[in-house]
Amino acid sequence: MLKIKSVSKQFNSFTVLKDVSFNLEKGEVVGLCGPNGSGKSTLLRIISGFEKPSCGKIILNERDITKAPVEKRVELGLSFAFQMPRPFLRMTVFENILTGCMLRCEKEEAMLKAEELLKLFGLEKLADEKAINLSQGELKLLELCRSLSTEPDFILLDEPFAALDRENTKNVRKKLKMMKEIGAGMLITAHKTRILEKLADETYWIELGKVRRIEETKNQGDSS
DSSP, X not given: OEEEEEEEEEETTEEXXXXXXXXXXXXOEEEEEOOTTSSHHHHHHHHHTSSOOSEEEEEETTEEOTTOOHHHHHHTTEEEEOSSOOOOTTSBHHXXXXXXXXXXXXXXXXXXXXXXXXXXXXXXXXXXXXXXXXOHHHHHHHHHHHHXXXXXXXXXXXXXXXXXXXXXXXXXXXXXXXXHHHTOEEEEEESOSGGGTTTOSEEEEEETXXXXXXXXXXXXXXXX
């Protein structure tokens, strides 16, 4: 289980997150929706280790990782997919995926696993293409594939539908459903709740740094 316990974040006198708490089970998808500047990305960066909370704790599988570096969190089963994909641009698609697989496996086994992931995400025809040459939709799929390559228990996905057209949005949604079936727990941020319908098991709304279950916002004018 991934537990976010009373997390707050301040930048000087500005409070970004206020006493945020919720849990994520393995195999569960939790949506975190809200407008720009609401604290979604900041919370994901805190959970993943790129930012430190002002107070509160992050517990991963009963282990306190609040002060653990990013690399240790990956080793312990946490993965992060950036809103703007960050592959190794001069490496091929296959090499990008292989890099993550080698965290868990010896090279021969990792190569087989990377090939399987290529097929799962429909990227096999791009295996030898350098990441710098990919389209935005292809980069999004590569980012999802890379996030799964380290065999995580939990994946944090920051705006996976951002900057995508309708067809690519449908494709990414399909791949996220597949990832859920594989058994990874996922925390997904989005501007609107509608895009996570039939995907998220639980959805929260974040605004002004405060997080509430979506049911609690329906009587407060949630326009999603």
